[in-house]
Amino acid sequence: MGKVLLFRKDLFDENKISYPDLNWTWDQLFDAAQKLTKPAVDQYGMLLGRGKHESWFWVTFLWSAGGEVMSYDETTDQWRCVFNSDGAVKALDFYTQLSAQKWIDDNDLIRRGYSSKDTAGASTKWNEGKIGMTFAYIDEKLFSTINPDVTGMVPVPLGPEDQDGNRMRGGELNSRMMGMYAGIKHPAVRDAAFEYIWYYDSDEATQIKTRMMVEGGLGRFVNPKYLARYGYQDVIRLTPRGWAKTFEIAVNTGKPEPYGRNSNVAYDMMTLPLQQAEQMLKNGELSDDQATRHEQLKALLDQAVAKANEKMIGILTPRQVQTRRTTAAVVLLLIVVAFALVFRKVIQTFTPPSTAVDGKQVRWGFKKYWSAYLLLIPALLTVLMWHYVPLLRGSVMAFMDYNIMGNSKFTGLDNFGNVLFDVEWWQAVYNSLRYCFLIISLTFLPPVILAILLQEVPKGKLLFRTIFYLPAVITGLVTLLLWKMFYAPSESGALNRVLMHIPAIVYVVGGVVLLISCLMFAKRLYFHESNKAAIGFVLAGLMFGFAIVSLGSPILFPRGESVGQWAVGFVPRLFDTLPEPYQWLSNSNTAMIACVIPMVWAGMGPGCLIYLAALKGIPDDYYEAADLDGAGFVDKILFVVFPILKPLVIINFVGVFIGAWMSSANILALTAGGANTEVAGLKIFYEAFTYLRMGPATAMAWLLGFMMIGFTVYQLRILSRLEFKTTGKK
Known part of the structure; x- marks a missing residue:
């Protein structure tokens, strides 16, 4: 199979663009993409992609510019990544412009790029005639079952001219393959x-x-x-007509995908500079000067190549190996000690105090409590079989170069050492911290506030509770896909459509209202000498106020203006709307919070139910006593409601914190880890089940568990002290 370019004849005819031919170039493709792109009607010139393997779309441009992904060194019998040549820089520059070049449409709205990167709905958009061009495969025997009256097919476009004035093209050469299991015995x-x-x-x-x-x-x-x-x-x-010739050119100019040892790393590493360059262009950090821009892009590619070769070849000096192994040994010792202390603490926590007259504590009491042990045995065996046995057996993989087909090799502490010195792993941990902070801020506290509001609303309680709970009826995957449609990077997306009709002054007022609300709580806490809690509310008010105001920052703080220009135009801008739609899932500034918002929408209703039940258990006498003392609404929340809900809030806080570190399904569905959203859990998933590197994945899992162990102990201590009671008069 060879890679070719498909194009929609109806869109080309509508925009009066000549059909591509065998001599089509990058410049002609770019010009056609510009004319075809109409974001207002959700129509785009080119289909590209996002995620960890976005570089699959870029590699065609790389080869057409004379670059290579990898090269083989016969003397060392090793493959090395070389996608940092001058041709690679040209390909990256062209791809970045196609993806994110800034331009103004007929409605004076700022647009970014001439492509759609939403590959999830690509086939639907293509069939609906909303995508002008896309790369596809052509088979040797069966070309394609596309309608030739609507869809045309040509070889991939020719790249830029070289020093001799020649152009080349390079598509992917692939094949349908079948294989046999190597372990067939009969x-x-x-x-x-x-x-x-x-x-x-x-x-x-x-x-x-x-x-x-x-x-x-x-x-x-x-x-x-x-x-x-x-x-x-x-x-x-x-x-x-022409399809046979197209296939012939595609095969003759095609190149196989990277196939050397550990070459699956190449696509990931090539994706990093693509995402970084796009973000730099969106942030205005990519220079307009061609020479400076060339240096900036070259630096991104050099960095990615260095990382790729380190991962692929893994060449380390003996001193580096010794340093990593020593560090791994220390960390592993800490993990063993920490887990031993945890088990000791758990046993102490759940061991009841002695009630015997002579002071002797009955530890097990098999004779006295044999019936209880009999009831517990099935549950204990189930937990042991499905949790602890797999945990212990799987832990062995952390010390091996594990192969699911057998012949695994013992590597000692190398997996732990490599993970501890892996910059990408610590970036994933940092992303998990960001994600966890957003989860706690947006999904943990709002249900508490919602429960209080639903408790205090004078009329329509049943209606409001039903409205807030309804999103929970929708399954999680449907919720994510629904919000993915809301996040469409044009005004056709529901969220952008709403925000683009809101003037900047609304964001400012909303931020100020949130800040004042938090300051009201801080004032009452300070009055009662709860200074630390008061400072917390002040900081929370500043954070939430800034977050709301920042939604209007593209209106209030346009790039490239002096302080004087900004001051003159500030007041009129308060009544302006957003100059461009948000790129929710492809912009690293918004992608992480975009992954959290669907959880807020779907989880607030069910999350507030437990707090509503707890609020029912607060006697009316407490509120009456507070009224007699002159307490206001804020005082009742701080000094009546919260002290009673505090144990429940703390338990849920620890659970939400630990759960946030473990959850990654919504990020996988929305961004697949792109736009700097790859969290630790998703990193482990990719290592284990995409690259089948079970050893490093297991080592990462142990490190992540070590980080969470303190919170687990804290949660268990709280649970051991709780007394569960019914509410109301029962």
């Missing part, structure tokens, strides 16, 4: 599998396939070479 099974694979692509099988396609009315999509070979000359004239 010779008859092995021979049968081999014979089937051999026959599947034989001349006889190809003839049968060709005949079936012709008889089914799809003969025009078969390669004319096979139509002529098997006697269907009358069908050849029906085949789409």
